[in-house]
Ligand SMILES: O=C(O)[C@H](O)COP(=O)(O)O
């Protein structure tokens with residue numbers, strides 16, 4: 001399989017402000033006139049690092065090829081990857097994974113396909129801005145018309161472990177719920193609780209960074225918005241205030257502008273809010289400033305190794321103080337880089353910038369002995385930059401300078417298997433007994449496929465944030481390399497290649513479960529380009545048709561669903577739902593996910609007529625999918641999972 005098709009098996013590899021007063025013994029810092037702090041801070045050189053500190057534990061070496069698989073010449077099943085977490089392992093060992101045959105639903109002759117249409121919601125607004133509604137989708141339309149085999153399910157808010165029902169869903173929490181059958185408190189909520197209870201400031205991660213408070217700089221790097229998908233500005237502010245109140249003398253923020261989980265153009269507002277908090281800290285005697293930044297899709301926040309050059313640009317700006325643009329303040333940086341109104345660069349794609357003093361020197365490079373906090377809680381877009389900070393022998397790009405004795409922490413541990421990073425502020429959610437574990441422990445084979453941008457979604461997130469195979473003898477994960485462009489320019493993305501590879505897997509007879517994610521409605525939806533998103537939805541509809549026909553050829557069954565909304569609303573709306581327009585009369589694009597529920601379809605030639613959706617689980621959400629999956633495979637669902645949505649009609 002795969003030869004000549006351009007597909008690969010993934011080989012995921014694995015200045016001291018001496019002039020500033022320092023009331024160290026006080027919980028609250030004494031107010032200091034702003035003017036007294038700033039000039040001194042800007043001119044201050046980095047403090048020398050004590051030899052004793054430099055002898056602090058060396059960062060670990062980069063492990064050899066962690067993650068999924070070694071790359072063989074053909075797509076043969078790669079070597080297993082050990083899961084090393086002892087605590088987790090012992091819980092699993094004592095857990096009974098044996099699946100029991102379903103009392104009324106027989107096992108299928110062919111495979112079960114679970115197809116995720118990423119970012120494809122069923123939105124109440126069915127107008128010209130709903131790309132799902134406007135697109136010509138004969139396949140999905142036909143599925144919607146089948147009685148008792150179509151419904152919608154919840155994909156946002158508390159149904160997927162987010163703090164409130166005002167939180168839109170996202171791929172991480174969505175795939176976690178789909179793959180684990182359970183709802184767990186997710187990162188956003190765990191960080192909220194750690195701040196509310198003060199536990200944030202008592203943990204080992206905080207203790208580590210606090211070593212830098214009196215003589216070094218504490219750097220905060222992350223996504224500056226209140227999107228709640230990767231980070232939240234209020235959580236950053238809580239950490240900043242917490243650090244200053246506990247004696248941090250010098251703080252630098254390195255901000256990645258959003259415009260993807262929040263409206264484009266909002267970066268200016270978030271920079272202003274952050275500047276207000278930093279001014280408040282300066283009033284209290286802490287030398288606090290923004291030091292560098294750039295757009296999230298251009299700087300630092302790459303994922304799944306799609307484009308390491310993004311991470312290199314981030315390293316250069318945050319650590320070395322090198323970027324194509326320099327400014328003396330962040331608001332000017334963001335407004336200037338966005339450009340004129342008629343040719344605006346999106347917040348997502350702003351070039352890297354560095355803030356400099358009057359003499360042109362960067363105000364906040366990362367130096368020996370400093371502390372660095374990645375303040376995003378979500379993992380996928382923090383793993384690569386974490387490796388650059390954590391691994392002493394990192395070679396993926398030339399770091400030029402690697403600060404010695406760094407105190408480096410993540411808001412969370414982003415990869416529990418790699419223990420990356422080793423130090424973190426808040427323990428991540430523990431997602432145990434995921435559906436993949438039941439499958440492999442019962443000898444059931446799986447093929448999982450997507451393109452790079454969503455590859456970790458159908459593997460890492462699906463498996464409860466675990467990298468690599470659960471059992472490489474029984475699983476095959478296939479990654480189709482994504483294009484490295486803005487996806488509205490190629491809205492078909494790699495859907496056809498994913499389809500071709502999945503069809504081959506379905507027909508091969510080697511796999512009982514086929515798991516596929518189509519990235520298009522989400523990735524193109526994030527560009528805010530309505531026409532391209534309509535095209536993306538139509539492409540996916542055509543691909544789904546091919547896959548369903550292929551499953552039918554082998555008497556299989558299928559589930560088609562989604563992880564959250566996105567393409568289903570492409571315009572910002574007022575409180576009444578009315579589309580909002582810019583001054584020039586053009587609609588204001590919506591680049592983010594939506595709160596919409598998602599469709600859930602079952603079917604297939606191999607599905608007995610009597611198997612229908614229940615009508616007594618009206619509140620079902622993504623976490624109810626896993627039980628349903630087991631039933632469609634002919635097994636009773638694990639008791640710890642949310643209830644199934646199917647039954648055999650009497
Ligand atoms: O990281 C992203 O691309 C967005 O913030 C969220 O999109 P996803 O949750 O669909 O990946």
Ligand SMILES: [Mn+2]
Pocket residue numbers: 118119170171172174522563564
């Ligand atoms: Mn998604």
Ligand SMILES: [Mn+2]
Pocket residue numbers: 119171522523526566593
């Ligand atoms: Mn998305």
